[in-house]
Amino acid sequence: MAAPSDHPLAPTPADRRRWAQYLVDERAEAAVYEQLARRRSGEEREILLALAEAEGRHEAHWVELLGGEPAKLPSASVRTRLLGWMAGRFGSVFVLALAQNAEARSPYDSEPSATAAMRADEKIHHEVVRGLAAKGRRRLSGTFRAAVFGANDGLVSNFALVLGIGAAGVAPEFVLLSGIAGLLAGALSMGAGEFVSVRSQRELLESTEPSGYADGGLPDLDLEANELALVYRARGLGEQEALERARTVIEDAKRGSMPARARHGDAHEVVGGAWRAALSSFLFFASGAIIPVLPWLLGLGGLPAVLLALVLVGIALMLTGATVGLLSGGSPLRRGLRQLGIGFGAAAVTYLLGLLFGVSLG
Known part of the structure; x- marks a missing residue:
């Protein structure tokens, strides 16, 4: 264990509370890595157990500063508890991505009672978890890209369509018809485009073998x-x-x-099947495009339908953006807000055009 850094002989109550919080968080993070290790084997398992051991050394540092484990300890942070809950149930790349984000937000850089070795450990842990998560990210990249972009295309394009049509002052039935038509047209276009793309790529590979x-x-x-x-x-x-x-x-x-x-079997596996890709793209687009239409499907119209569509689409855009941020190791909130801004920006343009069109008709 690294020697503790210099600190006043009489720590304040605030110091002790902060050290106790570090202690329980380090203990909870070690438990997360141990839970993940139970779902792994070989080298990955050994790496995760080594991370848990390192967190245990950090925990011991705070116990020593506190003069022994306090009789009453605070609860671990909400983020760490959520991480532990997910690790016990999923053990997937999502958990590793969350752990990567947690390691990147280490408080030890501004903590005078943490040792230099502990600060360096946390930075190394971030890179180690990043490496472990990279394998899962690579496996998810193709399917995940299709899912996120397909659903997001459906959300934004159909939301912009129904808002633009609705702003023109037409009957709710016409808005609903336009939304359903936009859903089918977009989903069929996405499916057909993906089929042609994948089939062409497979034919190109076959011609080079x-x-x-x-x-x-x-x-x-x-x-x-x-x-x-x-x-x-x-x-x-x-x-x-x-x-x-x-x-x-x-x-x-x-x-x-x-x-x-x-044969280029591995390359063909990466490309995938044309029909499977087409069906996936159709469903991903449709799953996003149906959300803006839901208020009109429920029989609403006018401003209530628009407001409900804004809420539903806003939640969906935030979720897709946050998921991208989580898996990419970035800030889920920042990615979610970026997605929200892009989607609402596109819808605002068509809404204004619809208002102008409605005024000109009037």
């Missing part, structure tokens, strides 16, 4: 003068390496053994 078109003529090639080496040179091998590879393949072919074809 080695084929067996010339396998039937391999036994008839001349060992000394053949063009098979050119094939391997075209694929990126050096001249000598290509020639040796060609000789081996031809000799195997003369003995009746055809070359195995390496």
Whole structure:
């Protein structure tokens, strides 16, 4: 354990309360890492247990300053308790992302009673958790991107549409019809676009893979003068390496053994299936686009419908933005407010246009 830093011999009650809070927070964070370790194996498990051990050393520092564990301790912070609750039930990249944010907000930089080693530990912990979370983020990146952007596109575009139509002063039934039409048109467009994109990418990959078109003529090639080496040179091998590879393949072919074809299975897995991507995009867009239409589906109209749509869409935009912030290691509140500003900004433009259009009709 690192030696405690210099501190007045008679700590104030405020000092002791602060140290006690640090103690319980360090203990709770150690428990979080232990819970996460139970859901991991191998290297990840060992890393998480090492983090828990380090938090235990920090806890011991505060116990020593307090002259022993106090009879009554405060509750851990709300953030730490939430982290512990999630770690015991999920153990996912979301928990690691929250832990990363918690490590980044260490109070020890401004705490005179914390040692320099403790301050350095907290910064290292942030990088360690960031590395552990990176694997999960990479796994989520494709699906998560499609989900967030699809739902957000549906939210913003259909919200802007129904507000613009509603501001023109038309009947609620027409606003509802426009919202449903916007939902279907947008979702079908997203699905079709994703299908074409994924199918085209898979076809492009297939066209670049080695084929067996010339396998039937391999036994008839001349060992000394053949063009098979050119094939391997075209694929990126050096001249000598290509020639040796060609000789081996031809000799195997003369003995009746055809070359195995390496397929780009991993690349195809990353791209995914066209129909699956299209259906996912359709559903993601539709799940966002239905939210602005709900007030009119419930039979509301006029200002009450607009206000309810603002509340529902605002909550949804904040949630999607906060989720992006959480998983990216940024501030959930800041990302949520950014998403809210973008969505409401786009809707405000169409609402003003709808007002102008309604006035011109009048």
